[in-house]
Amino acid sequence: MPRKHSKTAFSSADPTTTITLPAEEIPTPKTFTDGLPLPKLFVFDLDYTLWPFWVDTHPTPPLKKSTDGGLTVKDAHGGRHGFYNEVAGVLTAIKSRGFQLGAASRTCTPDLARQMLTYLSIPWEGTAQPAVELFDYLEMYPGSKTTHFQRIQKRSGVPYEEMLFFDDESRNRNVEELGVTMQLVRDGVTRAEVDKGVESWRKRNGRT
Incomplete structure (x- = not known):
């Protein structure tokens, strides 16, 4: 099934490459400031949740750091790969408030996924x-x-009931059997998706 790419591209030469905007350009999720309870642990899938590609399929290793400050990573063919636009704002909003952050991916190339996370940077306050x-x-x-x-x-x-998971594949809702709340995302994680996820978590756990 074809995947959509974010409208913000890195350059006209590579129109499918997305980059994250600086964290301060993304408003904080509304649910983070409304005074109601929040999950203790936020967990994200990687492929088509934090970035618009399958890390075990689309980038051709070896990967190389780009000269753009970590906004993209280059692969062996010169292709560039980055996060979705609002990733920096979402992740820093979580970490700056003292919540824990995790990644859960089915990737067949965990070393490549870790390298991608190492080479990609989160622009935040300069x-x-x-x-x-x-x-x-x-x-x-x-x-x-x-x-x-x-x-x-x-x-x-952390109890499962205190975890909120974001993923683009509905089959992974089976984690809810453990007590985890999952928010299904399309076209990458955004501030709006985080708010939807938090609201679902509150409703499911009677925390409204």
Whole structure:
């Protein structure tokens, strides 16, 4: 099934490459400032959730750092790969408020996914922090995501009911059997999707 790409492109030479905007350009999710409860742990899928590609299919290794401050990563053919537009704003809003952050991916190339997270940066208040440094938990390997969450729960000690998960594939709703709340996203994670996810989490757990 074809995937849509974000409208903001890195250059006219590569119109399908998206980049994240600086964190301060993305408004904080409304649910983060309304005084109601929030999950303790936010978990994100990678492919078509944080970035618009399959990391085990589209980039051709070896990967190289770009000269744009980490907004994109170059692959062996010169293709450039970046985050969706609002990723920096979403991730920094979570971390700056003291919440924990995790990634749960079925990728067949976990080393490549980690390298992508290491080379891509999060622009925030004039700095460019490697994205990988924002994550408290990285679970990246094939298989049911219930396994990913069982490992995250064991390492974090956070109850499943305090976790909110963002993913683009409906089959991964099986994590809700554990008590996790999942928000299905389309065309990448955004501030609006985070608000929808938080509202679903509150409703499911009676935290409104």
